Amino acid sequence: MNxxxxxxxxSHKPFDPELxxxxxxxxxxxxxxxxxxxxxxxxxxxxxxxxxxLVYASLCKLAHCFxxxxxxxxxxxxxxxxxxxYLPYRPEAYFLLSRFYENAxxxxxxxxxxxxxxxxxxxxxxxxxxxxxxxxxxxxQKAISAYWVGxxxxxxxxxxxxxxxxxxxxxxxxxxxxxxxxxxxx
Numbered sequence: 001m002n003x004x005x006x007x008x009x010x011s012h013k014p015f016d017p018e019l020x021x022x023x024x025x026x027x028x029x030x031x032x033x034x035x036x037x038x039x040x041x042x043x044x045x046x047x048x049x050x051x052x053x054l055v056y057a058s059l060c061k062l063a064h065c066f067x068x069x070x071x072x073x074x075x076x077x078x079x080x081x082x083x084x085x086y087l088p089y090r091p092e093a094y095f096l097l098s099r100f101y102e103n104a105x106x107x108x109x110x111x112x113x114x115x116x117x118x119x120x121x122x123x124x125x126x127x128x129x130x131x132x133x134x135x136x137x138x139x140x141q142k143a144i145s146a147y148w149v150g151x152x153x154x155x156x157x158x159x160x161x162x163x164x165x166x167x168x169x170x171x172x173x174x175x176x177x178x179x180x181x182x183x184x185x186x
Contacts, residue, residue: 018047040058092130105148140175159175
């Protein structure tokens with residue numbers, strides 16, 4: 001469905017969380033993040049009691065939209081914290097928080113959020129990809145941050161275990177690079 005059709009349908013059903021979500025996704029695909037933010041917020045508000053997976057995905061996608069706008073670190077982390085509070089048993093927001101703190105070189109926070117995410121349940125996928133690729137993503141976050149919080153042996157053991165898994169090339173390369181750096185200091 002194109003954006004014009006979505007807007008017309010929304011004029012008839014403005015409080016429909018699924019329709020607001022679809023509109024947000026379409027705007028995000030068009031790189032119109034300000035408009036996407038508006039509709040993700042509407043989905044989160046109108047779907048709070050009815051569509052938990054859409055609300056949670058909207059909060060994660062809101063973080064992504066604000067991250068693209070730069071200098072919105074507090075807003076990004078707030079969206080992700082709201083997602084973890086809303087559905088604390090889902091792993092995606094924990095991963096996104098861990099990666100957020102990795103990018104800020106706040107290693108203890110990166111490690112802690114990865115560890116918390118590893119304690120969540122394995123659940124069906126969200127209706128949209130929010131950047132979480134699977135449990136190994138959290139394991140990788142924990143492994144790389146372990147080195148920086150004074151646990152180089154733990155980091156090495158986790159990276160070796162990850163290196164034996166069939167992972168995407170980007171992860172394989174990052175694991176190899178980190179193992180190389182670790183072997184120089186251990």
